[in-house]
Amino acid sequence: MVTTGTSCATNGPTVYEPPSASSSWRVALPHTAAAVPVARALVRTALAELEHTADGDTAELLTAELVANAVEHTAGRGPIELVVELRPTGCHVEVHDPDPAPPGGLTRPVLTAPDPWQENGRGLLLIRALSSACGHRPTASGKAVWFRLAAVPPRLRPA
Template identity: 85%
Template sequence: MHDRLPTPASWRIALPHTTAAVPVARALVRTALAELEHTADGDTAELLTAELVANAVEHTAGDGPIELVVELLPNGCKVEVHDPDPAPPGDLTHPVAGEPDPWQEHGRGLLLIRALSSSCGHRATPSGKAVWFRLPSVPAPRRPPA
């Protein structure tokens, strides 16, 4: 008997271009990650997904849908948020000089994504851009024998 790696699975859903998309995106990520025993940290995945979706809603013009793509990989997960704006996100892959202002209400989302993901970035798409992050899998907690 030999172990097989699970077949990667993915979910893709169009979300409204409103803040109502944030809890829907979190719920989709939670549901997707519940499918696997050895999966990425669900709380971190939900937090970072909420940041990506909120940024897409806040920083892109128009009312076209935002698309959420969740991929379960043998070694973790990848989450992408597609939006219609081709402009790259602000300092996602390059740290800014200095510390963020603790009194500012905005500007920490990309910092969180850089700090908590194993990798992150963005890429151009035919209709705009995709901003993504990856999280590694973490083993499920062991239960004591009954």
């Protein structure tokens, strides 16, 4: 996708070309709550260093939700794994955990609203609402839960 616009730095038209190559990272994280801020920082750094146009704040939030769910809802002491792929069309984030059971409510609508007095119960709702796609798949050692965020051309990003 190519869009044209006017740049503040020059008086002529500029052309936006999304990144042409993909980059990916695979990182083992501890099966503890300490994994959440580490995962957020990894996603933030990956997006910033490559100047990727996916929404970094949303990517951080949804990554934190996936990692927190993996830590809280899966048994085991082995590490969980964070996989981040930056593609020309957006970013794809997966969290691998040892539990083969699918996450409830990720790909099917929940008919009841979360309890407003509870601190939890909104993570999968946020992932469904804010990602361009999400899901889960079985792996040889458990499952991978994932989301995608579309790349946003510079002229459509907030200032």
